[in-house]
Amino acid sequence: MNDSLQPQTPPAPRRSLFRFSLKTLLLVVTLIAVYLAGRGKWQPETTTTPTLAGTWQATFPAGAKWTVTVKDLGQGKFLIGGMGVLSGVYKHKDDQLVVVTPSDPRMTGLVWTWDDNRWTLSAETPGTPTGSSYVGTILAPLPVGTGVPVATPATGPIARP
DSSP: OOGGGSOOOOOOOOOOTTOOOHHHHHHHHHHHHHHHHHHHHOOOOOOOOOOOOEEEEEEOTTSOEEEEEEEEEETTEEEEESSGGGOEEEEEETTEEEEEEESSTTOOOOEEEEOSSSEEEEEOOTTOTTSSOOTTOEEEEOOTTOOOOEEETTTEEEOOO
């Protein structure tokens, strides 16, 4: 018998390394996209201490306005003076100023929150130990060199000479 007359079976097709199903290809592309999207935007958070030193105007809930000085003590700490029982040393944490050493020992829970280019007193010592609530007091920056009003608790605002 002649082997050349026998029907020959075709050779098995060779599987290529680049032959994928559409589902597999979409899965691989999706995984790569997710990996690159998450990787490109991630950056470690950096905490920066804002520049707070200078002259500010405190507006109390009752309407009184006082000129306040803020001094930078370093390491994220600031001395706020000229605000009576709200004065003291504060520590900057995130977008808040938290009292560390109050000038009045009864005022230990003071927290200022940064909002719309100003600080707003958002928390105070529970039970209002001074008899008044100061929540809502606003600290806004004053431009350098302006004739700003100076206030004292007894006389209220007076014009600067």
